[in-house]
Amino acid sequence: MAERARTIGRATSPADGRAVSDLSAVPAPGPLRRVFAARPWxxxxxxxLVFTTIVVATLVSDVIAEGTTVTxxxxxxxGGTAIALLFRRRAPITVLVVVVVLTTVLGFSAESNLVLAVPIALYAVAAFRSPLVGWIAAAIAFAVTVASLFLWLPILSxxxxxxxxxxxxxxxxxxAMADVxxxxxxxxxWQxxxxxxxxxxxxxxxxxERDSRARFAALAERSRIAREMHDVVAHSLSVMIALADGASASMERDPASARRALDRLSDTGRDALRDMRQVLSVLGDDSDEPESLRPAPGREDVAExxxxxxxxGLPVRYTVRGASTPDPQVDLAVYRIVQEALTNALRYAAGARHVEVEVDARxxxxxxxxxxxxxxADGTVAAAPSEPPRKPQQVGAGRGLIGMRERAAVFGGTIEAGPxxxxGWRVRAELPNATSGTAEPRSTDG
Known part of the structure; x- marks a missing residue:
């Protein structure tokens, strides 16, 4: 029992006030009680031993005082009652039967306290079986005691x-009182x-339940990190590849443009590395580093x-309406959705003449x-005359669309994507919020 009580103390959490209050009502066992709890034998x-000592002492005092003999x-x-009481925990009902037979049926022990072994056996029945069984056993034992008393009454007289x-x-x-x-x-x-x-x-x-919540939280965090890593890596690599291809193509005819593309390539790589460190900072002990203190991107960073x-090289026109939402998580979702959609357009929409990005805060x-x-409309991609054919866009291919749907689902929103x-191709995301937009639309053309 003591071990089970210690298990309770280790397993419960102060977050559950009811469980803590219940446990506080159970007194802590003392040293002697802990010894007996660990060794019930x-x-x-x-x-x-105590009961047998009392019975023997009573019997010896009667012998000395009244000169009776011990049979x-x-x-x-x-001896039989003392041995039977040793097994009261393992077989309480059997011990009760043996004790009743030895103390009342085969010989009514009226001149000693031996008959009081019956209440001890009844205690074991109620404690180690159930109170109902204990009361039934007590009624039966008392009835047998009464019958035995009147059966042995002539001899006792x-x-x-x-x-x-x-x-x-x-x-x-x-x-009867002793049995009760x-x-x-x-x-x-028993209670x-x-x-x-x-x-x-x-x-x-x-x-x-606590362990399950911890596992679910860990899985959710892993999913979040994987989603962020996908967005960062896919976007950055796509932009870096496009910049590298552009620099390679214009190296000879326009060295200045190639140099600008290489500079932009370097900046994109550094930004990607910083974003990756920020995402992965939760896995290490470097939470105080400047990279981890940099705020997450939001809707205000979409223009950049x-x-x-x-x-x-992607011809993008950006239009934004309304003010930013007060929730930075919604702004982050807006940024990541635009980032993923533009990354897919850069990778798959070869030959695109116009790419429209619109953020409308309603x-x-x-x-x-x-x-x-x-x-x-059939989903194939039209390539520019000077470019090789590109692979058609696939609905739901890879983790990009899945990640966008997961981000929208966090806020109860929806994602629609298709030809x-x-x-061409369109991605439309709707993220519920309580912010009303009042700013005039502003546009930037590529």
Whole structure:
């Protein structure tokens, strides 16, 4: 029991006030109680020895005071009862039967306290089985005791003398009270044990629930990091490849333009490295480094993002309406959705003449739309005359679209992505919010 109580103390969390209050109601066991709880056989031996000592002392005092003799049956019944009480924890009902038979049926022990072994056995029945079984056993044991008393009454009268008017009622009342006390004490022990068991199960359940929440939180964090890493790496590599291709193509005919592209390539690589460090800082101990203190990108950074894609050769027109939302997480989702959509346009929409990016902060939602004219309604991509054919866009290919849907789902939003009837591709995201836009639309043309 003590070990189970210690398990409760380890498993419960102060976050559950009810569980803590229940546990505080259970007193901490003392040193002696902890010893007996760890070695229950010591309790059984102690009970048997103490009871046997009292019975023997009573019998010896009667022998000395009244000159009675000790019969072999008395010795056998005392020894048998003492041995039976050693097993009261393992087989309480069997021990009760043996004790009742030895102390009342085969010989009524009226001249000693041996008959009081019955309440001890009843305590074990109520404590280690159940209170209901204890009360039933007590009723049966008392009925057997009454029947045995009247059965042995002639022999007891010859040996001890004729009983007085109230002797038999007093004896039966004493035995009944002792039996009731034994069952009540056993019931109290059973209730305490049952309460500890219930608290232990509750604590183990809370511990499992806490571990499950921790695992779910870890999985969610891993998914978030993977999504951020995908957005950072896919965007940066796509822009860097486009810049490198452009620098290579213009190296001879326009060295200045190639140099600008290489400078932009270097800046993009540094930004990607910084973003990766910021995303991965939660996995290490470098949370105080400047990179980790840099705020996450938001809607105000979309213009700079668009400039990067323009430098990479993507003709982007950016329009923004309304003010930024007060929630930085929504702004981050807007930034990442635009980033992923433009990355896909850069990779797949070869030959696109126009790419429209629109962020509209309405009263009920922020709507992000990214559309290009680089493909036809059948989903194939139209390549520029001077470029080789590109692979068609695939709906849901890779983690990009999945990541955008996950970001929108966090806020209860939706993502629509697919080919346009007039050709090209469109991504539309709607993120619910409570911000109303009042600013005039502003546009920047590439």
């Amino acid at each position: 010591l309790v059984d031996i102690s009970v048997s 072999p049956w008395q010795v056998a019944s005392i 010859d040996r001890l003398g004729a009983p007085q008017a109230f002797d038999i009622p007093i004896v039966l009342l004493t035995i 006390v034994g069952v009540l004490l056993g019931t109290n022990t 305490r044990t049952e309460r500890v068991r219930v608290l232990t199960e509750r604590a183990e359940h809370l511990a499992r 993002l668009v400039d990067r894609f323009r430098d990479a 009263a009920d939602a922020t709507v992000v739309t990214v559309a290009d004219d680089g493909g036809r 346009l009837a007039t050709g």
